[in-house]
Amino acid sequence: MGSKPIEGERKVFMTGNEAVAWAALAAGADIMYGYPITPQNEIMQYWTRLGPKYDKKFLQTEDELSAGFTTIGGVLTGKRAFTATAGPGNVLMQEPMSMAEAMRIPTVVVIQQRGGPSTGTVIYSQQEVTLTCFGGNGEGLRVVYSTSSHQDLFDYTIKAFNTAWKYRFPTFVLSDGYQAKMRESVVIYDPEARGIQMVPTEPYVGKAGTPGKDRPAAHLRNTYNIEEELLEVLSKDIEEYERVAPEIIEYDAYNTENTDLLVIAHGVVFRSAAMAVKELASQGNKIGYFRPITLRPFPKEQLRQATQQAKQLLVVESAYGQLLKIVKDNLYGLNIPIKTLLRPGVGITPEEIAEKAKALLAGKEA
Amino acid sequence: MGQVVKIALAGEGGQGVQSVAQILTEAAALEGKEILYIPNFGVEQRGGVSIAFVQIGDEKIGAPKFKTGDIVIALSDRAVRRVKMHIGPETIFVYDASIEGVEEDLPANAKQVLAIPALETANKELDPRVFNVLIMGAVIGATRVVTIEKAKEAIEKKLGYKFEKDPELRELNFKAIEKGIELVERMGVA
Numbered sequence: 092m093g094s095k096p097i098e099g100e101r102k103v104f105m106t107g108n109e110a111v112a113w114a115a116l117a118a119g120a121d122i123m124y125g126y127p128i129t130p131q132n133e134i135m136q137y138w139t140r141l142g143p144k145y146d147k148k149f150l151q152t153e154d155e156l157s158a159g160f161t162t163i164g165g166v167l168t169g170k171r172a173f174t175a176t177a178g179p180g181n182v183l184m185q186e187p188m189s190m191a192e193a194m195r196i197p198t199v200v201v202i203q204q205r206g207g208p209s210t211g212t213v214i215y216s217q218q219e220v221t222l223t224c225f226g227g228n229g230e231g232l233r234v235v236y237s238t239s240s241h242q243d244l245f246d247y248t249i250k251a252f253n254t255a256w257k258y259r260f261p262t263f264v265l266s267d268g269y270q271a272k273m274r275e276s277v278v279i280y281d282p283e284a285r286g287i288q289m290v291p292t293e294p295y296v297g298k299a300g301t302p303g304k305d306r307p308a309a310h311l312r313n314t315y316n317i318e319e320e321l322l323e324v325l326s327k328d329i330e331e332y333e334r335v336a337p338e339i340i341e342y343d344a345y346n347t348e349n350t351d352l353l354v355i356a357h358g359v360v361f362r363s364a365a366m367a368v369k370e371l372a373s374q375g376n377k378i379g380y381f382r383p384i385t386l387r388p389f390p391k392e393q394l395r396q397a398t399q400q401a402k403q404l405l406v407v408e409s410a411y412g413q414l415l416k417i418v419k420d421n422l423y424g425l426n427i428p429i430k431t432l433l434r435p436g437v438g439i440t441p442e443e444i445a446e447k448a449k450a451l452l453a454g455k456e457a
Numbered sequence: 458m459g460q461v462v463k464i465a466l467a468g469e470g471g472q473g474v475q476s477v478a479q480i481l482t483e484a485a486a487l488e489g490k491e492i493l494y495i496p497n498f499g500v501e502q503r504g505g506v507s508i509a510f511v512q513i514g515d516e517k518i519g520a521p522k523f524k525t526g527d528i529v530i531a532l533s534d535r536a537v538r539r540v541k542m543h544i545g546p547e548t549i550f551v552y553d554a555s556i557e558g559v560e561e562d563l564p565a566n567a568k569q570v571l572a573i574p575a576l577e578t579a580n581k582e583l584d585p586r587v588f589n590v591l592i593m594g595a596v597i598g599a600t601r602v603v604t605i606e607k608a609k610e611a612i613e614k615k616l617g618y619k620f621e622k623d624p625e626l627r628e629l630n631f632k633a634i635e636k637g638i639e640l641v642e643r644m645g646v647a
Contacts, residue, residue, distance in 0.1 A: 273495035363520040438522040
């Protein structure tokens with residue numbers, strides 16, 4: 092039994108689901124709870140294959156409601172716990188994650204988006220953005236990282252555990268079926284070897300000592316008797332969320348100074364957008380891109396700054412306006428034309444984006 | 458962006474297109490190339506058209522899917538119809554000569570259309586089991602995306618455990634690779 096799953100670092104060629112399982116292992120996750128759904132199944136499969144060698148646990152539950160609630164249970168006992176789901180499973184996952192939001196439980200959930208609505212396809216989409224950012228009967232007090240490569244999947248799965256445990260907001264790694272199933276190269280590493288310290292976990296319940304005497308009582312609530320009581324707790328949580336947001340926010344931008352066109356994309360679509368933009372920029376066009384890495388909290392000020400230097404925007408996504416809605420909300424008050432390339436549930440190639448961008452740059456498309 | 462070879466392989470579930478993609482990408486990995494391979498799959502457990510999208514290059518690959526391939530291979534009538542959208546003026550389209558009733562569906566816009574007697578060659582000269590490896594040979598013959606040495610090394614890596622029980626199978630597989638390359642070369646790839 093090896094002490095560490097990964098010594099130092101090494102370059103490997105694997106699927107995204109496999110990269111997630113390795114990352115969870117490298118991050119020192121203790122247990123995964125889950126219910127099978129394509130395209131995330133192999134996370135469970137690899138975790139159950141790799142886990143036992145390092146004394147890791149797995150529990151298959153009867154559905155995603157249960158997978159979410161048991162993940163909360165695992166966290167309450169002080170375990171670094173996570174789950175993974177997709178599509179209709181993500182819908183069910185929102186009830187437990189709403190509770191995690193209410194009680195500030197640092198759960199980690201990996202989402203491999205598939206086509207929707209309903210069973211849709213088992214393949215791919217970016218249609219779970221709204222659900223993952225704002226699902227549940229709450230205010231979306233959660234952190235959502237949108238990955239675009241296997242390296243992102245590995246890096247941000249590790250980071251998700253630290254963000255969750257540091258800030259105590261439920262944290263999501265939002266990926267998709269393409270990233271889940273495709274194979275590409277990725278450097279996997281021991282976080283410690285890169286100077287990444289894992290935030291220590293601690294139990295919420297069953298602590299030593301007498302509550303109220305030796306330590307404060309663990310008073311975990313998701314229900315309140317009066318409106319003002321709820322408002323008081325929520326106001327405190329919202330204030331804290333907004334205060335730490337600047338520390339959590341991540342984005343990537345290129346060529347954003349005085350652009351004729353700024354392309355906005357996230358996740359795997361960002362790869363196509365980056366290819367198209369760099370190709371057109373190399374031909375002398377004033378074109379740039381902006382990629383939100385955190386969809387919650389959103390890099391609002393950074394996008395507003397880039398927008399103020401652009402003549403028009405092009406939002407590209409494999410959904411019918413879910414990123415677009417977030418972008419518009421964050422740009423409120425700025426006067427800028429927003430064009431779109433919205434392809435719900437299907438992949439978008441660099442050629443398609445380049446074609447659209449060329450037309451917009453040439454003023455051929457209103 | 459660098460030079461990237463884009464390959465789409467389509468066939469019926471069970472014809473082994475995904476295993477071909479796996480061995481081919483393994484061979485490319487052995488050569489130190491960057492690879493992106495994505496299988497296209499449906500809800501069905503078996504049956505249906507299965508497609509493998511493979512990109513091989515010297516630098517990190519960009520987007521996972523592409524509009525038109527450099528080489529597109531179809532191994533069944535349904536596959537011929539399904540991959541039509543991935544064919545453009547730069548595409549070499551290869552299909553098995555035994556597929557019937559697709560005359561109307563063959564692409565008119567491809568750079569080249571090649572009907573290769575892969576199934577017949579596998580059945581008569583080799584063994585039906587190595588049909589997919591013969592197809593892999595055809596991909597290599599048309600693209601030269603990996604060397605035959607690395608292709609053989611990758612086959613050994615993937616199927617070595619089978620060869621231990623049946624050493625004859627190794628020779629059959631290696632012959633199939635060579636035969637596949639020969640089949641497309643004989644057609645004169647542009």
